[in-house]
Amino acid sequence: MKTFWFLFLLALAPALWAIEPLDFADRSEEVRFQKLLRELRCLQCQNQSLADSEANVAGGLRQEIHRQMQSGKSDDEIKAFLVARYGEFVLYNPPVKQSTWLLWFGPGAILLLGGLALVVHLKKRGQPATAAAASTDDW
Amino acid sequence: MLRALIPLAVFALIGLVLWSGIGKDPSILPSTLIGSPAPEFSAPDLRDPSRTHSKASLGGAPYLLNVFASWCPTCRVEHPILERYVRERGLRLVGLNWKDDAEAGLAWLKQFGDPYSDILYDPSGRIGIDFGVTAAPESFVIGADGTVLYKHIGALTVEDMETRVMPLLQGATP
Numbered sequence: 001m002k003t004f005w006f007l008f009l010l011a012l013a014p015a016l017w018a019i020e021p022l023d024f025a026d027r028s029e030e031v032r033f034q035k036l037l038r039e040l041r042c043l044q045c046q047n048q049s050l051a052d053s054e055a056n057v058a059g060g061l062r063q064e065i066h067r068q069m070q071s072g073k074s075d076d077e078i079k080a081f082l083v084a085r086y087g088e089f090v091l092y093n094p095p096v097k098q099s100t101w102l103l104w105f106g107p108g109a110i111l112l113l114g115g116l117a118l119v120v121h122l123k124k125r126g127q128p129a130t131a132a133a134a135s136t137d138d139w
Numbered sequence: 140m141l142r143a144l145i146p147l148a149v150f151a152l153i154g155l156v157l158w159s160g161i162g163k164d165p166s167i168l169p170s171t172l173i174g175s176p177a178p179e180f181s182a183p184d185l186r187d188p189s190r191t192h193s194k195a196s197l198g199g200a201p202y203l204l205n206v207f208a209s210w211c212p213t214c215r216v217e218h219p220i221l222e223r224y225v226r227e228r229g230l231r232l233v234g235l236n237w238k239d240d241a242e243a244g245l246a247w248l249k250q251f252g253d254p255y256s257d258i259l260y261d262p263s264g265r266i267g268i269d270f271g272v273t274a275a276p277e278s279f280v281i282g283a284d285g286t287v288l289y290k291h292i293g294a295l296t297v298e299d300m301e302t303r304v305m306p307l308l309q310g311a312t313p
Binding site: 043057061083087 | 171238267269272
């Protein structure tokens with residue numbers, strides 16, 4: 001049993017190396033820190049959030065965000081600081097504006113168009129004039 | 140019939156969307172800095188820590204700010220090219236030794252050559268954050284008045300030097 005626990009804890013160790021230890025005043029501050037990191041993208045490995053990334057630059061940004069949090073900056077102020085330096089790409093939730101309309105509304109528009117096409121198609125099929133065609137489809 | 144054109148139209152639309160993405164490298168991000176003043180900084184020199192560099196002390200003439208580190212393998216690729224441009228074309232090259240250890244950085248320069256006129260030492264990476272550096276190597280063309288004219292991500296090639304960096308540096312000379 002001792003061996004099991006030893007191996008189990010050893011297996012967890014890499015998770016500890018990934019994130020450098022940081023001090024927090026209380027639990028709620030740590031939760032806020034982790035939540036903010038998940039909303040921010042690592043610039044080097046772009047499909048990871050700052051919370052997950054082990055990239056060199058991500059570690060530095062985590063420390064900087066932690067430092068700014070300690071000095072009383074709000075989440076929005078910290079985001080603005082990062083956007084000014086790395087661009088809006090750093091945000092996983094980019095703001096709604098003209099250049100991001102396609103990103104925000106594109107999937108909805110495609111769904112709407114597809115739904116409309118489906119409705120039109122089904123209505124046509126329901127008409128008696130197409131009964132002959134429908135019987136050949138019936139398989 | 141008109142109905143037969145619908146799949147064609149859908150195909151054309153999808154093709155257009157996919158076509159517009161071809162040839163674009165999604166890992167290259169536009170810099171928010173280009174055209175705006177470079178961030179203020181203050182850092183000791185890597186080779187002589189008693190000297191301090193700032194945006195003001197380096198200003199007056201355009202230069203290429205090159206982010207490098209001893210742990211960065213790609214930096215070795217561009218290093219001989221930068222060295223050649225300093226030697227043959229009088230390039231003003233300022234280094235930013237980023238997230239590095241002074242001893243390792245100096246040993247690296249001893250081994251691969253040291254073409255830099257001045258080197259900012261930034262072990263914490265704080266100056267790198269202000270410049271929006273995501274990985275080494277990265278290079279910035281800074282105008283005489285301290286404006287960021289160009290940002291290059293990754294190793295600089297002879298082609299990059301000829302088509303972008305040198306024309307900007309020469310054009311930026313008052």
